[in-house]
Amino acid sequence: MFITSSNNEHIKEINKLKEKKYRDKTNTFLIEGKHIVLEAYKEGLVKELILEQDELFPLNCPTTYVTKEILKKLSSMESYSKIMAVTEKIKEKPFGEKLLILDDIQDPGNMGTIIRSACAFGIDTIVLSPKTVDLYNPKVIRSTQGMLFHINIIVREIVPFIKELKKDNYKIIGTKVTDGNDVRSSKIYSHYALVIGNEGQGISMEVKDLCSEYLYIRMNEQVESLNVAVATSILLYELYNK
Amino acid sequence: MFITSSNNEHIKEINKLKEKKYRDKTNTFLIEGKHIVLEAYKEGLVKELILEQDELFPLNCPTTYVTKEILKKLSSMESYSKIMAVTEKIKEKPFGEKLLILDDIQDPGNMGTIIRSACAFGIDTIVLSPKTVDLYNPKVIRSTQGMLFHINIIVREIVPFIKELKKDNYKIIGTKVTDGNDVRSSKIYSHYALVIGNEGQGISMEVKDLCSEYLYIRMNEQVESLNVAVATSILLYELYNK
Known part of the structure; x- marks a missing residue:
């Protein structure tokens, strides 16, 4: 999927993850940057990868290609990332010592x-x-x-x-x-x-x-x-x- | 002095201290909050105290009273401070061990x-x-x-x-x-x-x-x-x- 409009409904949904209430509602959150996306992927938590249109980052999960403008909109940083992901929240495990x-x-x-x-x-x-x-x-x-x-x-x-x-x-x-x-x-x-x-x-x-x-x-x-x-x-x- | 307009030239000058080049040019900087203003005062560095109109904070230095709106404009925080000060930069001393x-x-x-x-x-x-x-x-x-x-x-x-x-x-x-x-x-x-x-x-x-x-x-x-x-x-x- 390649999305060029930041008014696209799917992008709007993803952008809502900046707010806690939507993160809680969907049990997902947004991450940005190659390093952290890889960490989330290793844990099997990546639900959707969001890449800048020409970016190569072949992970085995649903991928949406978007424009630079959309990534800038979704990013919480001044300098945007070319790689983002919608990720499942971490599951609680029994605690130790x-x-x-x-x-x-x-x-x-x-x-x-x-x-x-x-x-x-x-x-x-x-x-x-x-x-x-x-x-x-x-x-x-x-x-x-x-x-x-x-x-x-x-x-x-x-x-x-x-x-x-x-x-x-x-x-x-x-x-x-x-x-x-x-x-x-x-x-x-x-x-x-x-x-x-x-x-x-x-x-x-x-x-x-x-x-x-x-x-x-x-x-x-x-x-x-x-x-x-x-x-x-x-x-x-x-x-x-x- | 009591200033009510954020377009006042003196306020504009103070507001420029948010930028490094004006801090360097004037050798002064802006601080906010009672605690830090007192610390600067003890060191003899406060050049001008800026207070919200009804605030009592009697230090022996030039004081400008301003409106809440002006303090909000000058503040670098979301929640503004009622006490700010224009302060001289710290002087270098010989280094120790x-x-x-x-x-x-x-x-x-x-x-x-x-x-x-x-x-x-x-x-x-x-x-x-x-x-x-x-x-x-x-x-x-x-x-x-x-x-x-x-x-x-x-x-x-x-x-x-x-x-x-x-x-x-x-x-x-x-x-x-x-x-x-x-x-x-x-x-x-x-x-x-x-x-x-x-x-x-x-x-x-x-x-x-x-x-x-x-x-x-x-x-x-x-x-x-x-x-x-x-x-x-x-x-x-x-x-x-x-």
């Missing part, structure tokens, strides 16, 4: 960067609170650098979920600027969940009360805090390299 | 986050290559969370600068995915410069050849790389916590 819980992270760049670091440092499942920024937001996806297909990601109400984890003897680890343990000298746990709070407020009081240990990162006392993706990555790095 | 060299970092968010982490982990001077994203870009400033007033930042041609450092016995530390030393077991140096390359290409061959040690971060081998601000922060964290 090393969890990262994100309690209302709001910035898409932070979220994507955290996913990338979680893959690098051996987390098997990321748990998102329902109010966390949408995993399928184009900027989140771009910041993951394709890593979102390499980790299990589930959405849960955090408080009841943590209560269940505690019954199963998971260590629930929070963060605190004071009164905590230096992550450098923290213990090794076979089952744990590291809980990271939102950029502005940190973790909620209710979640804080459920933690059995609090970690901090030793740094210059004149500095109030690190970027949340940086802080999370350093904690994960330390827990991984024990 | 612990340097971070950024070789063409392009993303403003990464750059701001790195500045924040450098403050947290005891770097005294950040050296920017001339092609690095402009330090006074609004998104860089926002991402530093006010920390850009707490660290010395200088702009230099990297290659000749590193050659000079070597003469003064600074250890020049690069990064490499393979063939390097695990940062966890790296040595302590009294004088060093950690060199971080651009998001896409890493450090240039020429700079690589000038390094006397290469560090890597131990992680899951399936993951190609970390976000550059995260990687830099982990390296600085390790060098600080030796």
